Amino acid sequence: MPSTQTLLSIKSLKKHFPLPKKSLFSRHRPYLRAVEEVSLDIKKGETFGLVGESGCGKSTFGRTILQLYKPTSGSVVYHGREGEEIDITALKGKDLRALRRELQIIFQDPYSSLNPRMTVGQIIEEGVAAHKFYKKGSPQMQAYLAEIMQKCGLQPYMLNRYPHQFSGGQRQRVCIARALAVKPKFVVCDECVSALDLSVQSQILNLLNDLKEKEGLTYLFISHDLSVVRYISQRLAVMYLGKIVEMGEAEEVFSRPLHPYTVALISAIPSMETEKGEQPPQKILLSGNMPSAANPPTGCPFHTRCFMAQECCQRVPVPLKEVEPGRFVACHFAEISTEEKRKIALKNGNVKTE
Ligand SMILES: Nc1ncnc2c1ncn2[C@@H]1O[C@H](COP(=O)(O)OP(=O)(O)OP(=O)(O)O)[C@@H](O)[C@H]1O
Ligand SMILES: [Mg+2]
Structure with missing residues (x-):
């Protein structure tokens, strides 16, 4: 069950992208306001859904809270280990890299986000070795990779295969394995089932739910598909033109x-679900x-x-x-x-x- 403790506290977050000037002499540089003054809290152990039409700023928001994009202004406070409050937007260099392990992202397209020239084993091993869990090629690393594969519903012998040898659903499992191998606390799932067909979608959603319970994770689940968000989230926010227009318990928002x-x-x-004779x-x-x-x-x-x-x-x-x-x-x-x-x-x- 999600607790009431806050994991991330986002205050007045803005991300503006500069646009080319209309003329050389114009005074003001135009900006595209992708995320505009967003404030919200994400609680430990919950799945927080973010919905809205294409182009409303969902991915930009997800990337900005992880500092993959530098915010224009605002703060993102991470309530990490015991009582520690860290403003991620103020972190740089080594400190940011160290925290990155705890904050992961899974993307929509499992094809383009996996290096085609690396085996799945090498792909997952990279992050694990970078964060110095185990040495590359060591027996401990091999055992750990096999364990992670199994957790994500993949066979350990698949470690020596290349991404193109997997189906879309399996590739998405590899992306999940790569993110989870570094033991994160918070994962942004950005349209992570949108490219999959319905039956595979539900397998991946169930896997994400299982892993959340077992590993004590918190998710920001971004999707334009409201039925998926309804299935997986406890709370959600609706975004329009970079702003949150509604937020609350998922069931409440859906029913009212x-x-x-x-x-x-x-x-x-x-x-x-329309039964015969019922008004469509x-x-x-x-x-x-x-x-x-x-x-x-x-x-x-x-x-x-x-x-x-x-x-x-x-x-x-x-x-x-x-x-x-x-x-x-x-x-x-x-x-x-x-x-x-x-x-x-x-x-x-x-x-x-x-
Ligand atoms: N790196 C970038 N540089 C400039 N503009 C960008 C950049 N990334 C996104 N944008 C613009 O910001 C706005 C929000 O885009 P974003 O990708 O966050 O939307 P989205 O809600 O994730 O859409 P979708 O549902 O299609 O994934 C769009 O107008 C987009 O063109
Ligand atoms: Mg997007």
Whole structure:
């Protein structure tokens, strides 16, 4: 069970990417605001889901908290061993490298993230040797690699094979083995099952769940697939244009979304559970595309696509507010119920029935 202790405390995290100047003489350099003032806590032992449309900033957020991208501003405090609080954003060189072992990432594409010229054994061994667990080629290393392979559902004899000799699901297991071999505390899983077919997805999700329990891990689970996030996370956040617009217990958010964006996203999950004679679910289709993060709308960033939008939404920015204990929403109309919001979407003609 997840504890209530915080593992990572993220405050006002920003990541802006510089864009080319429009003209040589323009004064201001334009920026793409990929992550904009995100604050949240990730608790020890939980799987924290992060969802949102493609390009909303999920991967950038995951990479910035691990310092794979240097944050533009903000802090990421890691509550490591007994009571120690470390601001990862202030670490450099050796200290950062030492902490890296505890903070790992698993990527979406298990093909491109594995070196094709190395055997799986060499791939997993690299990190283990770099962190000085065991010497390369030693009998202890061989025994440890075999143990890790088995934990991740792979046969030890596969250590001498190359990545192309594996299926997609097996390659993803290799990526998990590589990340877990260095005994991390926190793992960012970035779309790590998105490239796999459904039956393999569920095997990998079950493996991740098992390993979390056995090894006492904490995950940030990034996905655009809401059903996957619902299955695996205890809490989740919904991102739009680099900002968190809703956050809370996963089941609560799924059964009673309060931000119009979440209402629409959840209504669009394909459901196969409709029984005969039951009214098919009504899907809320959002008009238009996500605006550019280089030039986000004023006021509430979602107002250009929102079926609830009023004049104030165009002007007045809306912070993420705690509307119930543990439940956060950034909407001027957060207090209007889910049902009421669905009715408004229906009335405004934003609904497609299937
Ligand atoms: N290294 C980079 N340099 C410049 N811009 C970047 C960089 N990485 C991401 N971006 C931009 O930042 C924004 C957020 O991208 P990001 O990859 O974080 O989105 P995402 O939510 O992970 O999308 P997806 O679901 O497609 O993986 C996008 O507009 C993207 O073009
Ligand atoms: Mg991504």
